[in-house]
Amino acid sequence: MNKNGTITMINGPVIRGKNMANFKMREMVMVGKKKLIGEVIILDGDVGTIQVYEETEGLTLGEDVLSTGKPLSVKLGPGMMGNIFDGIQRPLLEIDKMNKDFIPEGIGLISLDQEKEWEVEFCVGEGDSLTQGQIFAYVKETELIRHKLLVPPGKSGVVISLKADGKYNIEEVLVVLKDDGKEQELRMYHEWPVRVPRPSKLRKEIEKLLITGQRVLDIFFPLAKGGTSAIPGGFGTGKTMTQHQLAKWSDADIIIYIGCGERGNEMTEVLEDFPKLIDPKSNRPLMERTILIANTSNMPVAAREASIYTGITMAEYYRDMGYHVAIMADSTSRWAEALREISGRLEEMPAEEGYPAYLPSRIAEFYERAGYVEALSGEEGSVTIIGAVSPAGGDFSEPVTENTKRFVNVFLALDKELAYSRHYPAINWLDSYSGYIKVLERWYEENLAEDAVKLRNKMLELLFKENKLQEIVMLVGEDVLPDDQRLILEIAKIIKIGFLQQNAYNKDDTFVPLEKQYRMLKIIDYLYERCRSSLALSIPISQIKSQKINDELIKMKYTVPNDDLSKIDEIKEMIDNYYTELEKQYLV
């Protein structure tokens, strides 16, 4: 039954109502004649405070607040994959059909398509005893994704009736369970409150690389399946590009991309490009494994706050089916600002820079929803979170960046200077880190090469040394450095231009297989060692440096095909010939 409150205050996206004693905290409500969607965020006696997810202009005092009896939830079932939703799971394509081009308010609560029929294939029978989270049927959601229908967490029982395999819409009852004399109906979807993490059987250790095809990540600062990472950077440094690259090329099964308070065109770009991009593994369009959530910067601010939770809940749901899900949130700073704005309207006591005191705990709760788990269904799945952070003034000491840093394991610091010189991806190799190097060591050994991590450490060290040397160069010029140090400068230059720089717009360089990444770095190291041997023979650096060989290494990202690495052997031969010849001259 609906209960009514009455609006007594309107202040932008925050309103207050009286006669709300029977409402529940965090309950979803409908506000005013237009039935705007809102959520109760404070209850005090019979006065409730509500954040409204739609534009409140035109709302009048005295209009009703209707209870829905349930918390802000998403419907989890077939129809999400390949689709695009707003921050509270309303389908933007449907909205565009109802109202061309612009988003009106008062659309109501719609989410998954209720009419579309799906082919259901059951994997349980009458009399079977089902437990929570168990898979009871399959639906082919897209060519790529087999949707596994799950008994909702908290429900279980014996199957007393079920439909035959066939086509149904999501509203039809598929299975009836009996538990302690009580009957439970299972449909193709169930609802889940977005602010509550979905349960799993157990959390497992993180030990698998999330392969991205981006050299600076896979080799230097790896992401892990089930791990957390943040990409902070000032405007235009490449957060969105990096996230798009990961959405396109990472080896997750499913991508959930949240445009949280960012540009409309960036979502449009994904919508236009992804259906055309073919996943190399499955030969199907990337869109078939992607869900988009768009609450762009000009859409109502409270729904921006909710969009992050909507996304992560969907991610956990597919994880529970046994998929590896990667979720990109661009940008978590806009979410934090939405918290700040609502908090300001509530006249809460601000902590740092106007952000509410609960900012750190909210950030922590979000990143804690990542993980590699054994799901209730017994399947193994993971949620990897990659959050963009947009620090005010590009200054990493502001509250959102600082607090995010506390709760993530990979920190990919984007650098303005690198971006200015068009060194992309502009990930600063001195300030970035990955806490997963240690736990992934085994993975690298088994799947890539015995010495992969050792090589990475050696090259990173070389880059650190080069940085120190550059400071000296900036004071006195390069000529005064001893030859071994000048060699470091030369090799570091090759690493930076030939290896770290990766052109997202080049069709071969945009994604590079691990094997090639490793071989590229290995051959740079080989050159380094050959040069060092020559140095040991007191050959001057001017003789040792071969512009031709250096060029060859710098260009190998373009000249060595991704699927044929034999060209690297040729380069090796070239190096050998050159230095053997050179050394011969000096040995006599």
Added chain:
Amino acid sequence: MKKEYLKIDKVIGPLIEMSNVKDISFGEVVDIKSSDGAMKKGKVIKIDGDRVIIQVFESTSGLSTGNSSVTFTDEAFELSLSKDILGRVFDGLGRPADAGGELYTRKKYNINGRPINPVARKYPRDFIQTGISSIDALMTLIRGQKLPIFSGNGMTHNELAAQIVRQAKLGEGANEDFAIIFAAIGVKHDDADFFRKSFIESNAMDRVVMFINYADDPIAERINTPRCALTAAEYLAFEQDMQILVVMSDITSYCEALREVSSAKEEVPSRKGYPGYLYSDLASLYERAGMLKDKVGSITYLPILTMPNDDITHPIPDLTGYITEGQIVLGRELFQNNIYPPVNILPSLSRLMKDGIGEGYTRKDHPDLANQLFSCYSKVQEVRALAQIIGEDDLTETDKKYMKFGKAFEDNFISQGFEENRDIDETLDIGWEMLRILPKEELNRINPDMLDEYYYI
């Protein structure tokens, strides 16, 4: 039904507070008549019980608490529009400010607009030639893009904007269907006159719609000026199928007005006293640019802002950069060296150029050439810093060439005449001419085949 009240409780800066009012809607427009008969407009920005707070768009001086009448109109803030706005001048609240009289139309539009559904957008991809080398080659303007000019006090941003307006090939052939919307927000009379004159000189006056709030006009009015302009832009672009270029100056004055109102409301300030919602507020303007799948019109948006103390990390340029699709940054040093236009290319960026340049769009060498110019010019900065310390004579041979490249690049490529309109081929050719100053080995951003084709002529 209109409701009239005669008692105001408080006047605080641009806000008035009233009590005992009923049936008021959030965002509703009010008409305020002061005792001397002057009419002012305002808008309900907070309702709490029977108390309302109204933001007045005009000066509140002269308002008294007793002798004023306040009428609630039951409407949101709307602008009357028809195709007759072309060639007209309006004030900062969208009221006719020329001799043309009222508009005869029944079409009224809420100036706040509504968010464009991202699924209805069309990704902008069409190159607009501005005839300015630095922009066309290195931060290419795309039809439907929002690309601000970050300037500083006294620099030549107005000239640059005027040159873009004059030279930009917006309509591509079908010249009838383009128009320019110019919004002046808190600008000096001189600056507004400069633009007016430049529109007249380029014979564009009948394609221009002006919304003008002068520096000595009410500050609170400024909050509506850009919204009026963008509403007109949406109307012309999406209902009249026109290609629209919106030029707006100065976003900094707009933000200052917002800050003033916010502090009168006693809101918790964020950085430098600007409200925490400055980002969302600016986004509600900038995101109105773009293209739609089912419409032929477009809104290309060139806001101009002056960075306080030339500081790009100041909240106004900072938040702008986070929303727009790149930025054209003007540099004080170039300006002082008499380089026009003083475009500082390194911090400048066009995010949309990637899809609008190259083979089939501009020329196939364009992407690599642009990349290489950025990279070399960034190296120039390093070499110049080194030269400061060790002296130019002690630089390596290569570094000396970078010094030479840097100078030539600024003098011949970036610098051009206010009347000089270079086509894209000419621009790219000058770019190559500059690169030839450097040894070929230094040009490692260019695809080897392309390099062979273009480096030697």
